[in-house]
Amino acid sequence: MQIILLSGGPGKRLWPLSNGTRTKQFLKLLPKTDGSHESMVQRMVRQIGESGLEAEITLAAAASHHDAIISQLGRETQLVTEPERRHTFPAIALACAYLSKEKHLPDDEIVVVLPCDTFTETGYFEAVKRMAQVVETDAAELVLMGIKPTEPSTKFGYLVPDPADSSIVKSFTEKPDSERAAELLRMGAFWNGGAFGFRLGYMRRIAERYIPAESFAEFRARYTELPRISFDYEVAEKARRLGAVYFDGQWKDLGTWETLSNELDHSTIGYVIDNGTSETTAINELNIPLVCHGTQHLIVAASPDGILVADKTKADSLKESVVTINRRPMFEERRWGSYKVIDNIEFPDGYCALTKQLTLNPGAAISYQRHTFREEVWTFIDGTGEIVLDGERRSVGRGDVVNIPKMQMHALRALTPLTFIEVQKGTNLIEEDIERFPFEW
Amino acid sequence: MQIILLSGGPGKRLWPLSNGTRTKQFLKLLPKTDGSHESMVQRMVRQIGESGLEAEITLAAAASHHDAIISQLGRETQLVTEPERRHTFPAIALACAYLSKEKHLPDDEIVVVLPCDTFTETGYFEAVKRMAQVVETDAAELVLMGIKPTEPSTKFGYLVPDPADSSIVKSFTEKPDSERAAELLRMGAFWNGGAFGFRLGYMRRIAERYIPAESFAEFRARYTELPRISFDYEVAEKARRLGAVYFDGQWKDLGTWETLSNELDHSTIGYVIDNGTSETTAINELNIPLVCHGTQHLIVAASPDGILVADKTKADSLKESVVTINRRPMFEERRWGSYKVIDNIEFPDGYCALTKQLTLNPGAAISYQRHTFREEVWTFIDGTGEIVLDGERRSVGRGDVVNIPKMQMHALRALTPLTFIEVQKGTNLIEEDIERFPFEW
Numbered sequence: 100m101q102i103i104l105l106s107g108g109p110g111k112r113l114w115p116l117s118n119g120t121r122t123k124q125f126l127k128l129l130p131k132t133d134g135s136h137e138s139m140v141q142r143m144v145r146q147i148g149e150s151g152l153e154a155e156i157t158l159a160a161a162a163s164h165h166d167a168i169i170s171q172l173g174r175e176t177q178l179v180t181e182p183e184r185r186h187t188f189p190a191i192a193l194a195c196a197y198l199s200k201e202k203h204l205p206d207d208e209i210v211v212v213l214p215c216d217t218f219t220e221t222g223y224f225e226a227v228k229r230m231a232q233v234v235e236t237d238a239a240e241l242v243l244m245g246i247k248p249t250e251p252s253t254k255f256g257y258l259v260p261d262p263a264d265s266s267i268v269k270s271f272t273e274k275p276d277s278e279r280a281a282e283l284l285r286m287g288a289f290w291n292g293g294a295f296g297f298r299l300g301y302m303r304r305i306a307e308r309y310i311p312a313e314s315f316a317e318f319r320a321r322y323t324e325l326p327r328i329s330f331d332y333e334v335a336e337k338a339r340r341l342g343a344v345y346f347d348g349q350w351k352d353l354g355t356w357e358t359l360s361n362e363l364d365h366s367t368i369g370y371v372i373d374n375g376t377s378e379t380t381a382i383n384e385l386n387i388p389l390v391c392h393g394t395q396h397l398i399v400a401a402s403p404d405g406i407l408v409a410d411k412t413k414a415d416s417l418k419e420s421v422v423t424i425n426r427r428p429m430f431e432e433r434r435w436g437s438y439k440v441i442d443n444i445e446f447p448d449g450y451c452a453l454t455k456q457l458t459l460n461p462g463a464a465i466s467y468q469r470h471t472f473r474e475e476v477w478t479f480i481d482g483t484g485e486i487v488l489d490g491e492r493r494s495v496g497r498g499d500v501v502n503i504p505k506m507q508m509h510a511l512r513a514l515t516p517l518t519f520i521e522v523q524k525g526t527n528l529i530e531e532d533i534e535r536f537p538f539e540w
Numbered sequence: 541m542q543i544i545l546l547s548g549g550p551g552k553r554l555w556p557l558s559n560g561t562r563t564k565q566f567l568k569l570l571p572k573t574d575g576s577h578e579s580m581v582q583r584m585v586r587q588i589g590e591s592g593l594e595a596e597i598t599l600a601a602a603a604s605h606h607d608a609i610i611s612q613l614g615r616e617t618q619l620v621t622e623p624e625r626r627h628t629f630p631a632i633a634l635a636c637a638y639l640s641k642e643k644h645l646p647d648d649e650i651v652v653v654l655p656c657d658t659f660t661e662t663g664y665f666e667a668v669k670r671m672a673q674v675v676e677t678d679a680a681e682l683v684l685m686g687i688k689p690t691e692p693s694t695k696f697g698y699l700v701p702d703p704a705d706s707s708i709v710k711s712f713t714e715k716p717d718s719e720r721a722a723e724l725l726r727m728g729a730f731w732n733g734g735a736f737g738f739r740l741g742y743m744r745r746i747a748e749r750y751i752p753a754e755s756f757a758e759f760r761a762r763y764t765e766l767p768r769i770s771f772d773y774e775v776a777e778k779a780r781r782l783g784a785v786y787f788d789g790q791w792k793d794l795g796t797w798e799t800l801s802n803e804l805d806h807s808t809i810g811y812v813i814d815n816g817t818s819e820t821t822a823i824n825e826l827n828i829p830l831v832c833h834g835t836q837h838l839i840v841a842a843s844p845d846g847i848l849v850a851d852k853t854k855a856d857s858l859k860e861s862v863v864t865i866n867r868r869p870m871f872e873e874r875r876w877g878s879y880k881v882i883d884n885i886e887f888p889d890g891y892c893a894l895t896k897q898l899t900l901n902p903g904a905a906i907s908y909q910r911h912t913f914r915e916e917v918w919t920f921i922d923g924t925g926e927i928v929l930d931g932e933r934r935s936v937g938r939g940d941v942v943n944i945p946k947m948q949m950h951a952l953r954a955l956t957p958l959t960f961i962e963v964q965k966g967t968n969l970i971e972e973d974i975e976r977f978p979f980e981w
Contacts, residue, residue: 114831374861375854386884387870388846390555392861393854397835401847405829406840408849413816413834420815420833429828441883442897442961443827444921450938452921454895454961456883476941478917478963480885480893497891498965500917500943520883520895522919522961524939 100231101208101299102147103194104215105187106140106160106168112355114421115405116382118428123354124216125167125432128368128382136368139353140215141171150224154211159194166434170460182322188333189325191295192306193318199303201315206300209234212330214293218362222348229344230296233266239342241335242296243268245289247347251280256291256331258343259283268341273331289345295330296342305334356380356398356407356414367391369401378411384430403429403439427530435463436513441520453523459484459513467510467538473525475503482517486510487538510538541672542649542740543588544635545656546628547581547601547609553796555862556846557823559869564795565657566608566873569809569823577809580794581656582612591665595652600635607875611901623763629774630766632736633747634759640744642756647741650675653771655734659803663789670785671737674707680783682776683737684709686730688788692721697732697772699784700724709782714772730786736771737783746775797821797839797848797855808832810842819852825871844870844880868971876904877954882961894964900925900954908951908979914966916944923958927951928979951979 106124113123124139131137137145140158147156155177158168162180169176179197181190191212198204209231217223226244233242245258253274261267271291275283309325312318326333335341353359360380367373369383371391378396383389385401396411405424409417429440442454459465459482467487483496487510488503495501495511503509505525511517547565554564565580572578578586581599588597596618599609603621610617620638622631632653639645650672658664667685674683686699694715702708712732716724750766753759767774776782794800801821808814810824812832819837824830826842837852846865850858870881883895900906900923908928924937928951929944936942936952944950946966952958 115828372861372864375857381849383847385847387556387844388865388867390846390848390850390858390861390865392848392850392858394838394849394851397849399847399849403828405831406824406826406842406847407831407833408822408835408838408840409831410834410836416816417831417833420813420831423813424829424831426829441895444897444959446922450922452919452959452961454882454897456885456895474939476917476919478893478965480963480965481887481891498915500941502941518885518893520893520963522921524919524921 100152100154101198101204101210102152102154102156102227103191103198103210103212104140104143104156104158105190105212105293106158106164106215108161108184111421111424112418113359113400114417114424115402115407116384116400118404118430121167121428121431122164123359125164125171128359128363129218130363138171139218140168143213143215143217144172146219146221146224150221150227152224152228157194157197158215159190159212167432169434170432170437182319185322185325186327187330188328189322191330192302192309192325193322195299195302196306196310196312196315196318199299200312200318204299206298206303208299210297210299210302212295216353217293218349218351218353220349223346223350226344226346227294227296230294233342233344234296234298237298239267239338239340240297240301241338241340242342242344243271243335244292244294245343245345246292246350247345248284248288248290251277251284252290253277253280256335257283257288258291258341259286259288260343260345266342266344268343271335271338271341273329273336289343291331291335292346292350295335302334356400356409356417357411360398360411380411403441405429435465436460436516438521449526451524451526451528453528455521455523457519457521459511459517461513461515461517464512464540465510467508467536468533469506469508469536470525470532471505471534472527472532473523474505475509476522476524477501477503477511477519478521479517479519482513482515484511484513484515484517485540486512508536512540541593541595542639542645542651543593543595543597543668544632544639544651544653545581545584545597545599546631546653546734547599547605547656549602549625552862552865553859554800554841555858555865556843556848557825557841559845559871562608562869562872563605564800566605566612569800569804570659571804579612580659581609584654584656584658585613587660587662587665591662591668593665593669598635598638599656600631600653608873610875611873611878623760626763626766627768628771629769630763632771633743633750633766634763636740636743637747637751637753637756637759640740641753641759645740647739647744649740651738651740651743653736657794658734659790659792659794661790664787664791667785667787668735668737671735674783674785675737675739678739680708680779680781681738681742682779682781683783683785684712684776685733685735686784686786687733687791688786689725689729689731692718692725693731694718694721697776698724698729699732699782700727700729701784701786707783707785709784712776712779712782714770714777730784732772732776733787733791736776743775797841797850797858798852801839801852821852844882846870876906877901877957879962890967892965892967892969894969896962896964898960898962900952900958902954902956902958905953905981906951908949908977909974910947910949910977911966911973912946912975913968913973914964915946916950917963917965918942918944918952918960919962920958920960923954923956925952925954925956925958926981927953949977953981 256273261269381399438457697714702710822840879898
């Protein structure tokens with residue numbers, strides 16, 4: 100059995116913790132039993148592992164999520180990235196093309212697609228197992244997971260079970276208006292939980308109607324030929340025979356500050372001093388104290404990207420507040436580790452200085468590169484590694500200072516976790532001022 | 541006429557903007573007509589200059605305020621610092637000893653002592669002029685400024701004017717209980733505004749009862765012989781004949797977040813995005829955006845020292861929240877300029893890295909010094925200056941990188957405003973790891 104985990108789109112609804120590259124599923128906010136925290140995608144992968152499903156997992160994600168996924172789930176993660184952002188149908192079709200055309204799995208292989216940002220519990224994976232069983236019977240082309248609704252929401256698709264056989268869906272309606280939603284509830288409808296089960300050949304055939312490619316490489320190269328449409332509209336609504344299983348346990352979308360703050364065990368994460376507050380959720384990723392004093396129903400979040408102080412009851416309209424913020428990300432998890440911007444000055448004549456604290460993971464390397472407009476000063480403060488400067492290789496570690504003038508070729512590799520302070524200085528301090536060259540370590 | 545400006549004590553009531561070294565009178569928060577902001581002490585000195593009083597100003601301050609005063613008021617400021625913190629009587633006695641024993645001003649010189657953190661307007665300085673006129677008549681030994689009370693506060697001294705001659709005080713009561721305060725109000729009493737007028741010889745004689753010193757240097761060296769007592773108890777309560785003038789214009793103590801936020805013209809200072817808030821005062825000294833969304837009656841303040849989110853109505857008990865914070869200051873104004881800490885890491889083995897952004901004012905210099913336990917890397921990003929390394933002098937400016945190993949002697953002087961990033965690394969990153977040596981620029 101194959102599970103495709105769909106890594107959701109970008110979003111600033113959890114700003115300042117989420118930014119252009121760091122989306123909600125990668126925020127390490129969810130409490131683990133050992134007191135540490137994990138992200139939504141880490142939790143989902145852990146839960147699948149613990150469920151006994153014995154499924155192989157493939158991540159279907161945006162290219163911009165690549166580094167965060169490798170960093171959080173490890174180098175061995177099976178990952179299919181979209182050449183460009185389209186929609187859920189193209190993303191799932193691409194992942195299926197990988198399974199059939201690259202891994203050469205047979206047409207009768209059972210595939211279940213799951214969103215990676217559902218906050219759920221063990222019973223959910225029992226329902227996934229039942230989805231696979233229904234697919235196995237070939238009673239339906241496509242099997243959905245029905246979620247017991249709590250309100251006539253207009254955010255979900257609805258499925259109405261066949262009264263004669265509840266494992267068959269009588270009708271499927273994608274995102275109805277609220278009147279129709281209320282009517283569907285009266286008919287005993289369930290929400291569509293965004294999980295889809297099918298045999299691999301079913302999706303292979305649908306995808307080949309758009310791109311009759313021989314290889315995965317060809318399919319991926321022609322990715323833009325797939326329509327920008329959701330899986331629900333393109334596949335679920337058109338399916339001749341829809342099956343369903345049902346789940347009425349914990350099932351939540353933690354996509355807003357309001358819903359997320361309800362799931363956090365403690366009301367605070369990070370260096371927070373909480374004094375006489377009520378219903379205040381405070382998350383501090385900075386290394387300075389955050390004092391919340393006598394506040395009520397607030398969300399307070401601080402990260403290198405900014406500080407948010409929002410009334411919990413009004414957090415749904417937060418997007419309006421942050422849409423005007425268009426700054427470079429101040430914290431990023433990358434393939435090689437992570438960095439945060441600790442200082443950023445621009446002088447009136449356009450000269451800039453950008454200071455970062457960076458950590459390279461053991462074995463990871465920064466590509467062999469040079470810059471036209473900026474110099475860099477690296478001060479190593481922990482760990483060991485190797486640096487290459489214009490072809491010359493040497494060891495670096497704690498206490499070393501390396502001055503990299505404009506146009507000097509440089510590469511860096513960590514042997515142990517390697518932390519350094521980088522001061523970039525010059526004009527045009529943009530990520531695009533980089534030429535990369537091949538280098539064999 | 542001499543004015544002694546009394547620079548108040550430390551306090552964390554305006555944390556995170558105030559910290560151990562940066563007290564409320566130095567916060568540049570008050571709006572000027574040109575759109576910029578000034579501190580309480582800057583406003584007071586400007587107001588005295590504009591008042592036409594033609595007074596010479598002496599600052600009486602704690603030693604820890606020295607650098608902030610020079611930075612905000614200039615090198616030419618006449619400043620008397622206490623060898624240690626005692627109370628208002630010793631501080632005023634010391635400043636008077638300076639005027640009589642160092643500047644050799646005559647006994648009949650008129651002195652008015654003013655608190656530097658009163659938020660007031662032009663009329664206040666008219667009242668100061670009237671104080672000097674009453675001192676001139678020798679109708680009283682000590683002249684106070686009576687402030688029209690708005691409530692039976694227990695925070696102030698009270699003076700009751702003589703019904704026959706209101707320029708004479710019939711009785712003076714320091715900080716009564718609330719019952720007595722109400723009674724005093726019914727008797728037509730005024731608050732004591734903390735301003736004191738007298739002839740220099742009056743204070744010289746009182747001070748010499750404790751320290752019969754010939755010179756100011758001797759007086760200052762024996763400073764600890766003065767009792768730890770307020771000027772009100774030691775002088776005002778004991779005066780045989782007290783005079784008074786009265787002022788009923790704007791007169792406020794901006795010592796708490798609640799009172800300060802009422803005086804700020806805009807509800808926000810710094811990089812703040814305010815969306816649908818009411819009665820929210822937001823001050824952001826960091827260079828990342830602060831979003832306030834739908835909040836009500838909040839004070840939000842962010843500085844390199846920390847972040848405060850407090851309910852305005854509960855801000856008076858804030859001290860309880862911040863009393864547990866005992867960290868090194870993250871921003872300081874110093875004699876030579878200012879710095880902020882932008883990063884601070886400690887590794888499990890005790891090795892530390894502390895990264896600062898520093899700016900030296902033109903002409904200012906850092907003393908010739910060396911460190912035993914730490915190395916420093918200086919990356920210059922703006923301005924020009926001179927550096928001395930083990931006796932060798934050279935120019936530094938934008939783009940230069942200087943690596944200072946342990947025990948290397950180094951000094952630095954700015955020719956134009958000189959900004960650099962400093963990475964300190966080593967064990968024991970404390971301010972005390974410093975040996976200073978004389979150096980002639």
